[in-house]
Amino acid sequence: MSDRQIRSILATDCGSTTTKCILIELTDDGYRLAVRGEAPTTVEAPAEDVTQGVLNAVREVSELIGRPLLDEDSNLIRPYDEEKNEGVDIYLSTSSAGGGLQMVVGGVVREMTAKSAEKAALGAGAIVMDVLAVNDGRLPHEKIELIRQLRPDMLLLAGGVDGGTVKHVVELAQVVGAADPKPRLGIAYQLPVIFAGNKDAQDPVRETLEKKTALDVVDNLRPSMEEENLQPSRLKIQEQFLEHVMAHAPGYPKLMKLADEDIMPTPAAVGSIMETIAKRDKINIVGVDIGGATTDVFSVLEGVFNRTVSANFGMSYSFSNVYAEAGHDMVMRWVPFDLDERELRNRIKNKMIRPTSIPYLLEELILEQAMAREALRLSFDQHKSLVTGLKGVQRQSDIAALFGLGDQESDTLINMMEVNMVIGSGGVLSHAPRRHQTAMMLIDSFLPEGVTTLTVDSIFMMPQLGVLAAVHQEAATQVFERDCLIYLGDCVAPVGRMREGKPILTVNLEGDIKLLHSGQMLVIPRTREEGPVKAKLEPVKGIDIGAGKGKPVECDLYGGTVGIILDGRGRRPFSFENANTEMSKQDRLSYLDRWNQELDLYPGYSGVGG
Amino acid sequence: MGAYTPGLKVTPKALLHFSRRLPLAGKVEVKVGDKVYWNQVVARTDLPGRVEMVNLASKLGVDAVELPNLLLKEEGSNIEKGEVLAYSKGFFGFFKSPYKAPFTGTLESVSKTTGQVILRTPPQPIDIKAYVDGVVEEVEENQGVLIKTYGSLIQGIFGLGGETSGEIFMAADSPDKILTVNDLTTDMKHKVVVLGKIATAEVVKRAAELEVSALIAGGIDDSDVRHLLGYDLGVAITGNENLGVTLVITEGFGPLSIAKKTFELLKSKEGKRASVSGATQIRAGVIRPEIIITDLEGDWEKETEAPPELELSVGVPVRLIREPHFGELGKVTELPVQPVVIPSGAKVRVAEIELDNGEKMTLPRANLELIEG
Numbered sequence: 001m002s003d004r005q006i007r008s009i010l011a012t013d014c015g016s017t018t019t020k021c022i023l024i025e026l027t028d029d030g031y032r033l034a035v036r037g038e039a040p041t042t043v044e045a046p047a048e049d050v051t052q053g054v055l056n057a058v059r060e061v062s063e064l065i066g067r068p069l070l071d072e073d074s075n076l077i078r079p080y081d082e083e084k085n086e087g088v089d090i091y092l093s094t095s096s097a098g099g100g101l102q103m104v105v106g107g108v109v110r111e112m113t114a115k116s117a118e119k120a121a122l123g124a125g126a127i128v129m130d131v132l133a134v135n136d137g138r139l140p141h142e143k144i145e146l147i148r149q150l151r152p153d154m155l156l157l158a159g160g161v162d163g164g165t166v167k168h169v170v171e172l173a174q175v176v177g178a179a180d181p182k183p184r185l186g187i188a189y190q191l192p193v194i195f196a197g198n199k200d201a202q203d204p205v206r207e208t209l210e211k212k213t214a215l216d217v218v219d220n221l222r223p224s225m226e227e228e229n230l231q232p233s234r235l236k237i238q239e240q241f242l243e244h245v246m247a248h249a250p251g252y253p254k255l256m257k258l259a260d261e262d263i264m265p266t267p268a269a270v271g272s273i274m275e276t277i278a279k280r281d282k283i284n285i286v287g288v289d290i291g292g293a294t295t296d297v298f299s300v301l302e303g304v305f306n307r308t309v310s311a312n313f314g315m316s317y318s319f320s321n322v323y324a325e326a327g328h329d330m331v332m333r334w335v336p337f338d339l340d341e342r343e344l345r346n347r348i349k350n351k352m353i354r355p356t357s358i359p360y361l362l363e364e365l366i367l368e369q370a371m372a373r374e375a376l377r378l379s380f381d382q383h384k385s386l387v388t389g390l391k392g393v394q395r396q397s398d399i400a401a402l403f404g405l406g407d408q409e410s411d412t413l414i415n416m417m418e419v420n421m422v423i424g425s426g427g428v429l430s431h432a433p434r435r436h437q438t439a440m441m442l443i444d445s446f447l448p449e450g451v452t453t454l455t456v457d458s459i460f461m462m463p464q465l466g467v468l469a470a471v472h473q474e475a476a477t478q479v480f481e482r483d484c485l486i487y488l489g490d491c492v493a494p495v496g497r498m499r500e501g502k503p504i505l506t507v508n509l510e511g512d513i514k515l516l517h518s519g520q521m522l523v524i525p526r527t528r529e530e531g532p533v534k535a536k537l538e539p540v541k542g543i544d545i546g547a548g549k550g551k552p553v554e555c556d557l558y559g560g561t562v563g564i565i566l567d568g569r570g571r572r573p574f575s576f577e578n579a580n581t582e583m584s585k586q587d588r589l590s591y592l593d594r595w596n597q598e599l600d601l602y603p604g605y606s607g608v609g610g
Numbered sequence: 611m612g613a614y615t616p617g618l619k620v621t622p623k624a625l626l627h628f629s630r631r632l633p634l635a636g637k638v639e640v641k642v643g644d645k646v647y648w649n650q651v652v653a654r655t656d657l658p659g660r661v662e663m664v665n666l667a668s669k670l671g672v673d674a675v676e677l678p679n680l681l682l683k684e685e686g687s688n689i690e691k692g693e694v695l696a697y698s699k700g701f702f703g704f705f706k707s708p709y710k711a712p713f714t715g716t717l718e719s720v721s722k723t724t725g726q727v728i729l730r731t732p733p734q735p736i737d738i739k740a741y742v743d744g745v746v747e748e749v750e751e752n753q754g755v756l757i758k759t760y761g762s763l764i765q766g767i768f769g770l771g772g773e774t775s776g777e778i779f780m781a782a783d784s785p786d787k788i789l790t791v792n793d794l795t796t797d798m799k800h801k802v803v804v805l806g807k808i809a810t811a812e813v814v815k816r817a818a819e820l821e822v823s824a825l826i827a828g829g830i831d832d833s834d835v836r837h838l839l840g841y842d843l844g845v846a847i848t849g850n851e852n853l854g855v856t857l858v859i860t861e862g863f864g865p866l867s868i869a870k871k872t873f874e875l876l877k878s879k880e881g882k883r884a885s886v887s888g889a890t891q892i893r894a895g896v897i898r899p900e901i902i903i904t905d906l907e908g909d910w911e912k913e914t915e916a917p918p919e920l921e922l923s924v925g926v927p928v929r930l931i932r933e934p935h936f937g938e939l940g941k942v943t944e945l946p947v948q949p950v951v952i953p954s955g956a957k958v959r960v961a962e963i964e965l966d967n968g969e970k971m972t973l974p975r976a977n978l979e980l981i982e983g
Contacts, residue, residue: 063947140663167674170723171663178661178718178728182634204723312845317892321844345832346863350936352846353767353862353892357932358958358976364933365954433955602955 008080009475010061010069010088011464012054013266014041014095014255017292017316017355018427019050021057022461023065023088024468024479031475033483036459037061040356042251049251051258054093076258092471093259094463095252096266096291101125101241102311104152106132106176107222108159108168112390113197116222117158119306119386120196120230124237125265126154127294127311132175134159134168140175147179154240155181155191155213156233157205160198162223169201173208180212190214192240196221196233216240228390241265261471267296267309269466273480274298274423275305276469283420286446288376289462290426292316292355295375297383299414306387310379315372315428316355323348326374333580334370334444336592336605337363362605365433369441372428376445384412416449416571417495417546423455423485430460435561436599439488449495449571450546451537451555454488454562487528489560492516493567496543498575504543504568508536509557514566519575521595522566526559533557533564562599618765618860618898620872620981625910626763626902627747630738631754633657638749646740648775648885648904652755653738659715659731667725669709670698674725681727683717689729690714741773742885743904761904762879764860764872766826769888769899770835770848771856775802776823778903780880782806785828785873788865791816798822802884802901804876808865809857811837818854824886826858826876826901828937829866849889849897856888858899866937869929871981879903922961922975930963932977939981940965 009024009031019041025034037060042053055074062069068086071077077087103126107114110133121128129150132143147155155176159169176193183191193213195205202217209215218232256263267289274287278300287298295313299306312321323331328341347367351357359365388411424430424442432438438456448454461484469476494505498518505516509524510533516522526533538552539545546553557564569575579588596602636655640646666681667674680696683689689711700706711717711729718728744759779801781789787806794803794816802824803817809827811834817825836842838853860868868876884903891897922928924945930938944962950972951957958974965971 141661144661167724170721171726174663174719174721174724174726174728178663178730180658204721208721318845320842320846324842324844342831342833343864345836347933349768349832349835349843349863350932354931354979355892356976358956358974359954360932360952360974360977361934362954365956431956433957 005079006089006472006475007082008088009090009092009468009472010058010076011092011468012057012094013269013461013463014043014050014054014093015266015291016043016096016294016314017041019053019057020460020464021054021061022459022464023061023069024475026475030482031478033459033461033479035061035064036461037064043249047251049254050095050249051251051254054255054258090260090471091258092261092464092467093255094264094266094269094467095255096294101237101265102127102129102150102153103156103237104128104130104132104147104150105156106158106172107197108134108165108172110136112225113158113160113222115386116228116230116390117156117196117233119228120158120221120233121156121237122308122386123230123306124234125241125267125307125309126237127309129311132172134172140171140178143175144179147176147181151182153183153192154237155193156237157193157195158197158221158233160201160220161225162199162220164198166198166201166204169197170204170208173201173205177208177212192216194218194233194236194240196236226390238265238268261467264467264470266291266463267307269463270296270425271298271305271307271466272469273462273466273476275300277421277423277485278305279303281421284418285421285423286380286414286416286419287423288379288425288429288446290315290372290375290379290424290428292427293318295379295426297379299383299387299419301387301413301418306383308379308383308386310375310382313375313379315368315375315426317352318375319355319371320348320352322371322375322378325378329578329580331370331374333576333578333588334373334592335367336589336596337366339367362602366602366605368428369432369437373441373445376441380446384414387413389413416447416452417544419448419452421453421455422446422448423457425457425460425462427460430457434601434603435486435488436601439491439562439565440595440599440601442488443491443493443565443567444576447493447571447574448491448567449493450544451553451557452491452493453558454491454560454565456486456488458484458486487558487560489526489528489562489564490557491565491567492537492545492557493569493571494539494543494545495571496539496549497573498543498568498570502540504540505545505566506536506538507566508538509533509564510535516566516568518568518570519591520566520568521598522568523562523599524559524564524566526563528558528560530559533559565599618767618979619763620765620869620875621763622875622878623760623905623908624763626742626744626759626761628742628744628757628759629754630741630757631750632738632752633736635752636736638751638753638755640746640749640755642746642749644746645744646746646757647743648740648883650740651737652740652746652757653753655736656733657736659733661718661731662712662729663726664712664729665725666696666709666720666727670696670707672699672725675722677725677727678720678722681717681720685717685720687717688715689717695727739773741887742902743906759902759904760906760908760910761902762875764875764901766858766860766890766899766901767862768830768846768848768859768892769857769890770838770851771824771853771888772849772851773885773887773889774823774856775883775885776800777802777881778876778879778884779803780877782868782873785870786867789813794820794822796820802826802886804868804873807867809859810834814838814853814855814857822855824856824858824884824888824901826860826868826886828859828861828868829864830857830859831865832863846890846892848891849887851888856886858886858888858901861937862931864936869939869981876901922978922980927981928961928963928978929981930965930973930977931979932974935965935971938965942978943970945975
């Protein structure tokens with residue numbers, strides 16, 4: 001079928017909680033999103049068949065557009081028939097349901113080969129359940145027990161640069177062999193194990209593991225200290241994923257048949273869309289897709305793509321874990337009313353056990369968005385700690401390293417001052433009742449610095465567009481630009497230590513002058529359609545807005561559905577970091593009240609300010 | 611037609627199937643058609659023993675390649691605790707020091723690359739019991755069996771602790787009763803005790819002391835779960851907790867009356883043996899805690915109820931699963947097609963609901979759970 005003939009495209013994304021379905025149609029104005037529907041995902045009992053949720057979502061789309069898409073036997077009607085007004089031309093799908101791909105990785109040194117192995121697995125769309133290393137402080141029998149208990153879908157073993165240690169690599173293989181691991185799905189199959197370590201260790205590793213596992217050997221992912229070669233491992237992981245894991249998940253063989261193209265793992269689809277934007281616009285991007293069970297963070301910096309998945313931070317199944325990890329104080333710092341810890345705990349657990357429910361009352365929404373901020377922050381912290389330079393490489397010492405001041409945070413390659421755009425995706429961001437809430441959630445959790453464009457996936461359709469791009473680039477690009485990406489506005493955030501209430505930045509927008517004070521947030525209403533405004537940003541001494549401390553910056557600023565947002569709350573440090581423990585309750589509530597009002601976050605909410 | 615939310619099963623009469631599988635390949639002890647009892651072993655296997663890796667080459671002070679020549683036992687052979695496995699080379703054949711087996715088991719492998727030997731303790735036998743009374747329907751060789759039975763099934767929303775069994779004991783006389791430690795008595799030993807609105811940490815602890823098999827309640831406070839476990843439950847995967855008693859929560863977190871239908875069903879089965887599991891997994895491959903009361907005398911095929919209609923439609927009974935009115939029951943009176951703006955500001959698809967007390971309201975469809983069975 002040629003591109004020209006495709007007039008109607010149906011695409012689903014089977015998430016762990018919800019299956020989202022979009023219908024794209026060719027109109028006089030090119031390809032446009034026609035309608036969107038959703039239904040709970042049905043990987044679990046009683047249905048245990050992912051296609052049921054898909055059909056339910058398709059039914060909703062069919063109902064909303066007023067056109068039959070399924071026949072009496074619930075088969076998709078293909079191709080689109082204009083006369084009868086029924087059917088679609090193609091059907092595509094992405095999926096992250098079924099718990100995704102769960103892996104254990106291992107290497108010799110935790111911060112070197114084991115970390116490279118972790119990056120390879122994450123880049124391939126996996127959830128890393130544990131990282132084994134010779135120096136991880138655990139005894140061999142503890143590692144063996146761990147592998148047995150975790151029952152991963154797949155193992156990736158690395159270790160040793162080429163020509164380096166063989167002994168330690170084989171030791172690790174022996175641990176795996178002794179565990180005699182069994183896969184999570186289908187006990188009759190051998191567990192897929194990929195070895196991507198020292199090439200001199202390939203033979204002894206084969207000897208150790210070949211009989212006990214489905215062993216595959218690929219090129220070393222860390223051939224030398226200075227070099228990472230993750231691609232062969234990533235491709236092998238994805239191949240094994242389709243072959244072993246997907247084929248055993250409930251209903252997937254049926255879904256694979258139903259779809260016109262290969263099912264793409266959701267994170268791979270979202271990653272490919274983000275990478276495309278970064279390349280096209282030659283910008284640095286940080287993106288996030290916050291789901292029910294997991295949160296994926298993507299970054300494209302100077303053309304280098306990285307992805308991490310925080311397996312246990314999310315807004316439904318993992319809701320309770322966000323609270324457990326962040327702690328009561330960190331969540332409550334964003335909440336402008338009192339709530340007893342016992343009550344909050346019960347509400348969070350009730351959301352976890354009934355993951356598809358949504359906030360009905362405004363206070364519930366505020367709580368959910370407070371939790372989202374923490375889920376995003378924790379996931380971004382994980383991303384930053386993984387995106388670092390290669391350890392083990394000799395570097396010129398700088399002053400900080402000389403005095404032992406280097407730490408985990410400063411090792412990250414992510415410098416928010418260099419990031420041009422933050423993209424949000426996922427239910428809680430895409431479906432927030434007000435875009436202002438989305439903008440504020442992104443700012444509070446990612447803490448952008450200097451000038452950063454904030455955007456959001458309008459209705460959470462990047463996964464479907466990611467898979468569509470592989471099939472029909474034109475349709476994907478048109479829908480992406482017109483219906484998917486929403487510009488919320490540029491955020492201007494000065495960096496540096498500030499004194500409460502003092503002026504920190506003068507913003508001159510073609511003669512319209514605004515003075516930003518420490519602790520203040522200001523919104524300048526301006527739409528994207530109004531185009532750029534020439535801005536001169538003049539920070540006070542000691543404050544950096546992008547060109548160095550006290551140095552002015554001239555740039556174009558764009559508005560959006562929210563406007564141009566000036567954030568004077570400080571960065572490095574962020575003045576609200578430990579608000580619930582360091583500030584008086586009255587101060588904290590008064591800040592929240594002012595910001596909420598300035599951004600018009602929750603119109604009609606009167607409880608703010610205590 | 612609209613989206614649906616699968617609910618929890620509360621079924622007085624149903625054909626039920628239970629898969630009883632070994633964690634590792636082993637031996638199935640029954641055959642198709644056998645009648646089995648809840649405490650009968652249907653399959654068993656040996657779990658590989660604990661492993662110890664010993665760098666014997668370095669202990670003996672030799673290179674890894676020399677190790678195989680110094681070993682007195684072959685790979686795969688049995689070893690006795692205290693038995694000498696190898697001697698160091700010593701000085702010109704003198705002053706050899708022995709390496710003795712630290713425990714009884716097997717010498718699993720020897721590596722001339724790393725100089726490690728792997729020693730393993732004897733295998734541990736694992737028995738898989740039938741869990742419910744019933745008939746063996748299928749046997750999957752070396753893997754496990756499928757048991758078919760007939761009876762009542764009640765699914766809970768959350769549980770703690772593993773499989774157990776006992777006679778049903780109604781400690782509460784109404785679904786909204788709140789019981790305290792003083793209401794627990796010694797005659798609840800080995801019973802499945804139905805509490806009312808809430809299982810407090812004190813009640814759970816006292817029940818364990820009294821050797822109660824299982825507790826069933828409408829709700830539990832998360833703070834109490836944390837107190838009982840000693841840690842915050844991050845991701846809901848349970849079943850291996852060691853509380854001394856299995857817990858099944860039917861409605862959710864906080865004080866919540868047991869749904870009337872569930873309570874009445876349990877009451878009608880008072881004194882009957884129930885199989886109970888607290889294992890919960892709220893994620894792909896969901897597992898719900900459950901209470902099963904088998905009735906092998908019933909008319910299996912005839913009396914079985916049709917599978918529930920999983921669709922939200924006018925007239926169906928629903929449970930509200932989110933604030934406001936969390937936990938209350940009602941029925942759907944209308945299903946508007948167009949989305950509606952709710953107090954949170956979101957525009958969502960809704961349903962008109964009439965609560966059991968007659969109150970009417972409009973709520974998101976996503977916040978309704980069908981009452982199945």
